[in-house]
Amino acid sequence: MTARHEEIADELRRAIAREEYTVGSLLPVETELAARYGVSRGTVRQAVATLTSEGLIGSRQGARRVVLASRRSQSFAELRSFAQWARAMGRRASGHVVSQELRPATDEDAERLQLPAGTEVLRVLRVRGLDGEPILLERTVYADWIAPAVAALDPECASVTQRLYEDTGLVFAYGEHVIDAVAAGAQDAELLGIRRTSPLLRVRRVTTTREGRPVEWSDDRYRSDAVSFSVHNSTDRNPLSREASD
């Protein structure tokens, strides 16, 4: 069952993509869209709010909505699922566990995963590839309560998220990510097949269940010649933030 406002958002998105509304031009007013689709103004507003949050259109009180871009960049909703992201681009994801060990949680582990200090957690070092080429190095720490299921996975498993869902019903629902750049260390360089000190795009993240319980935290390093992140923003509101260290 698809909500009407999503259908309308879809139609508008497509109309913009095929340049029926060109970048810089104005969208029809709410009342006209409501009449056209046979819905109330509230439903139209829900639809255009979606496009606004996608950065496709801009909105200000008193003025007509304006088209800002014709296409939305690939969704980032799959950040936690490398495999789904690869599939959406029509590429093949692979994975390979380099090492894996059960260890007592450090203070950092305990804090990020909201566990008592010393709980046994699972540390996994995994290389992920696109079409066979190594792209990403994941250093992940899993909470004790999910560690057995992770340890039981095939070391070559291409989609950890999907397997864990099938095996245990676990859903990775929310994530908090911090992005910066680091120089490749010796191990990074060897496993990714690049030179030492090459710049890498690093994402440190904590992933939680739908209930807000932390499942894992990870230091992910992407080859910066292979991956980039993109984001829209506006004066009104924005989801990404910039932070200074120290």
Next chain:
Amino acid sequence: MTARHEEIADELRRAIAREEYTVGSLLPVETELAARYGVSRGTVRQAVATLTSEGLIGSRQGARRVVLASRRSQSFAELRSFAQWARAMGRRASGHVVSQELRPATDEDAERLQLPAGTEVLRVLRVRGLDGEPILLERTVYADWIAPAVAALDPECASVTQRLYEDTGLVFAYGEHVIDAVAAGAQDAELLGIRRTSPLLRVRRVTTTREGRPVEWSDDRYRSDAVSFSVHNSTDRNPLSREASD
């Protein structure tokens, strides 16, 4: 004039920040919040939608809302305004124009700024600092119609955005940003006072007016030991995206 839903969002945000609702606990149901604040359910929903988009709470049909985080990271809305961002952190922003020249637009300039090829554009190389320390190198190209106002600015101007607004009424309203990592080149290293090949966090962006008209595009390089970006996401929807270059 503050909207009621914003006031309510603020109160809830503060209640979460002071741990009246702790991370992992449940928010009151909509009807109760509506009664408590003396508003309709719709207004409550607007307020909690704001917190949801900030990553503070999680929402799923049928289940109670859950608190995911107690504090929101610094807003990224000021990505376009280095000075405002610095001020929000209680730090002092500085700026210094290293070089500036009027040149015919390259094909890339013309495309990004939606100008005819060969239009005269202004290229500016600027170092930005926090509390006197160089942090960011901006290589910006301004559209012809704003170039005179930019060229007339004080080379040491700390807030370009604010000065342009005061001088011309121009508002930087929307931005599209692509984030990756690069190694510092010779010029980068010299101007930022770091070693060559140090990893830098690069943001390439296009900024537009409220009408969707491109004003400038820029290659910004941040010292990665000084700045990071952060973002929330959820399975539902997310504003940031990840792209492979190949």
Next chain:
DNA sequence: TAGTGGTCTAGACCACGCA
């Protein structure tokens, strides 16, 4: 000043989760 998007209401029904 006319027209637009933003706010808010009061009510109805539905899809989903959880026990």
Next chain:
DNA sequence: GCGTGGTCTAGACCACTAT
């Protein structure tokens, strides 16, 4: 099956933009 959040309506009024 009950309670929750999600969808949708029809109408009112307001704040802001544009002319």
